[in-house]
Each structure stands twice: as C-alpha cells, then as structure tokens.
Amino acid sequence: MTNLEIKTEEPGQSNSQTPLLTPNSNHDNHTNNHDNKNHEECDCSEVDHSLVRLEKFLNALGFDQGSVLASVIWWTVFLAVGVAVPLVALWLCDCSECEMYELRGCEMVIVTFQATLAAASLLCLSHNLRKYGIRRFLFVDRYTGHDSSFHRDYVKQISGSLRLLILWMFPCFILKTAREIIRISYVQHGSWWLSLGIFSALIISWTYVSAISLSACVLFHMVCNLQVIHFVDYGKLLEREGDVLVLLEEHIRLRYHLSKISHRFRIYLLLSFLVVTVSQVVTLLQVTGYRNMITIVNGGDFAVSTLVQVVGIVICLHAATRISHRAQGVVSLASRWHAMVTCTSSDSSHSRSSASMGNLLEASNNLNSIHIDYSESDLESLDYPGMSISNTQLVSQMSSNHKRQSFVMYLQTNPGGITIFGWTVDRSLVNTIFFLELSLVTFVLGQTLIS
Numbered sequence: 001m002t003n004l005e006i007k008t009e010e011p012g013q014s015n016s017q018t019p020l021l022t023p024n025s026n027h028d029n030h031t032n033n034h035d036n037k038n039h040e041e042c043d044c045s046e047v048d049h050s051l052v053r054l055e056k057f058l059n060a061l062g063f064d065q066g067s068v069l070a071s072v073i074w075w076t077v078f079l080a081v082g083v084a085v086p087l088v089a090l091w092l093c094d095c096s097e098c099e100m101y102e103l104r105g106c107e108m109v110i111v112t113f114q115a116t117l118a119a120a121s122l123l124c125l126s127h128n129l130r131k132y133g134i135r136r137f138l139f140v141d142r143y144t145g146h147d148s149s150f151h152r153d154y155v156k157q158i159s160g161s162l163r164l165l166i167l168w169m170f171p172c173f174i175l176k177t178a179r180e181i182i183r184i185s186y187v188q189h190g191s192w193w194l195s196l197g198i199f200s201a202l203i204i205s206w207t208y209v210s211a212i213s214l215s216a217c218v219l220f221h222m223v224c225n226l227q228v229i230h231f232v233d234y235g236k237l238l239e240r241e242g243d244v245l246v247l248l249e250e251h252i253r254l255r256y257h258l259s260k261i262s263h264r265f266r267i268y269l270l271l272s273f274l275v276v277t278v279s280q281v282v283t284l285l286q287v288t289g290y291r292n293m294i295t296i297v298n299g300g301d302f303a304v305s306t307l308v309q310v311v312g313i314v315i316c317l318h319a320a321t322r323i324s325h326r327a328q329g330v331v332s333l334a335s336r337w338h339a340m341v342t343c344t345s346s347d348s349s350h351s352r353s354s355a356s357m358g359n360l361l362e363a364s365n366n367l368n369s370i371h372i373d374y375s376e377s378d379l380e381s382l383d384y385p386g387m388s389i390s391n392t393q394l395v396s397q398m399s400s401n402h403k404r405q406s407f408v409m410y411l412q413t414n415p416g417g418i419t420i421f422g423w424t425v426d427r428s429l430v431n432t433i434f435f436l437e438l439s440l441v442t443f444v445l446g447q448t449l450i451s
Contacts, residue, residue: 121216324417
C-alpha cells in the first residue's frame, strides 16, 4: 500500500523510478513510426508506378506535347494515321459494280467526324497535361498534403479506369475487325495484297483514333472518380468532426477542385457533345435517305462509329453526374448531422438550464434574506457574475447552433458539382440532352422517311 500510494501521489517521478521502460517504449514508438513510414512509402511507390504507367500510355497516343517539336511530330502522325490513311484506303475501295456498296460518301463523313472528335480530345487534354502535369491534373500531387491516406484508393481507381478503357475498346475492335473481314470477302480489289493492305490500314487507323477519343473520356472519368474518394471521406468526416471551421475549410477545398476540373474540361465536353451530335444527325440523314438495302457491308461503319461515340459520351456523363450528385448529397448529410447534434444536445442543455434556473432561484432567495443597503454600483457588481455565467452558456450554445446552421445554409447555396459554363451536369441536364437528341432524331426521320 505504501508503494502504491507513493506512485499515485508522485506521478511526475514515475519516469525516474522505471528508467528501463522508457527506452523500450521509445524503441516501440520508433519501430511503429518506421513501419508506418515504410508502409506510406510503399503506397506512394504504387501510386507513382500507376501514374508512370498511365503517363506512358498517354504518351504513346500523342498526349505528350511538352515541346514544339513533340507537338509537330505527334500532329503529323495523327494527320497521317488518323486522316490520310483511312481516306486513301476508302478511295481505293472503289467498287462501282457493287449495288450494295454505294455509301462510300457516308463512310468518308464517318471518318471525318471520328478524326475531328479525336483531334478535339487530343488538343484539349494535351494542353492541360502540358500545363499541369499528370499529378496536378489528377489532383494527386503529394505536395498538397491530402493524399497520404488515399494511396490505395488512387491505385485502385487508376487501374479500374484503364480496365474500363480495355473493356470498351476490345468489343468495338472485334466488331470493326469482323466488319472489315466481311467487306474484304464481299468487295474484291483484284489483289489479295491490296485487300490485306486496305484492311490493315483501316483497322490501324480506326484503333488509333478510337483509342484517343475513348482515352480522353476515360481520363475525365478517372479525374471525377478520384474526387469521389474525397467526398466519401468527407461524409465520414461529418460523423467524427464537430468543428464547423474544419468542415467548412475542407468543403471549400473540394469545391475548388471541382471548379478547376470543370474549367479544364468544359471546352472538351462541349466539343464532344457538338461533334457527336452533328455526326449522328448527318450520318442518320444519309442512311435514312438511302433507298436501297442497308447491310453490314455498306452500313457497318455507321454502327461501329456510333457505338464508340455514344460510349464515350455515356462515360463522360456518368462520371460528371456521379461527382455532381456526390457533391449535392453533402447537403443532406450535413443537415442530418446538424439535426442530430441539435437534438442530442437539447436534452443536456435543457437539464443544464433547469439546474441553472434552480441555482438562480436559490441565489435570489438568499439575496432577499440579506437586508443590507447596497449602492447601485454594489448591486450591479453583485448581480453581474451570475448573469455573466448564464449569458456565457447561452451564447456558447447559440453560437455553436448558429455555426452549424450557417454551415448548412452555405452548403445549400453552394452545392458544387461539374459545371459547363454555369450549367451543372446532373440528372436534369442529362434529361435535357436526351430530349434534345430525341427531338433531332425525330426531326431527321420526319424529313427523310415521310418525304
């Protein structure tokens, strides 16, 4: 008992009494810190490896235009492979005797729009990558100080986006290859070497152009999904953090990132919607105006190009609407958090206020029992401490409530999301785009089929 009393009465001397525990605890802490540091370095190396692999893939497609010479080289390659090669190949596919091969002009239009869409993607994304770099472009820059706990999620999302690209490119490539094989077997060019050359040129050109356009869509999808990770973490932060200023600062940072993403991709999204819409309308006019039978030989390219363009638009819209609704969903989470904190604190505050009222009544009775002539200044000095305590408690409670309420009102007026010149890309905008496209299709069908 005496030893226990000595230890409890003098806690400041515990380190001096047990000197052997201090080195071991320091060694354990040092070991844990070293393990955590190694774990973070391992995760960081995985992120670096994923980013390097992604950067190499983008550079292979021509997105690396860090210098004037590189820009000239890659644009020359694009014009040669993406524009000149398919046009020359289609010009060589002259079969005037084939009745079912009379839509070569439609295929020329398809190649032109495919090259235009790829050129818009290459122009917009190469500019942003050259200006910001791959890390700042994806908002995974290690110097921001916010990526240490998201390394595994970053790696998972980058790998998933690359798998998404392969998932859509592979079936489209199979369809394109099958269509070109059927066309070679149907349209004879006098020489199998010439047919094989035309087949290879069309496949290589289509793969290169489609990979550029779909890679741009998948890259936008990746940027948005990387921000979804932070919004999911922000929802968890609302559950464990009570400081309104911390929540406000974090939301301002997330909203700033969304505004930067919207600013960097708005021209690309507008050009993509415009090119795809014009391409579909023009091609639909030509196909529906054609009076003969349409088969896979003369209309197969229309189906394949439509699939690639529509898949790219769907990927972009899905990513934009997902992050927009994640950002808008923070309002409901914050409102629920504010209501739960207010309701749980009401009972305790009510009990505290009841107790304080009882104390004030008791104090007032005691004051009434004392018959001493105080001056006005003495009465003020006597009553002031009690009033200051109750006012301080009331102001503290009202201040925290007002902070939470103002934070919820801020979120309601600043929901955030991906915007295109002020229009938030959410379900309402998607419905508007759908009905506009449906109106255009109906108009085209009315002008061609009815007439």
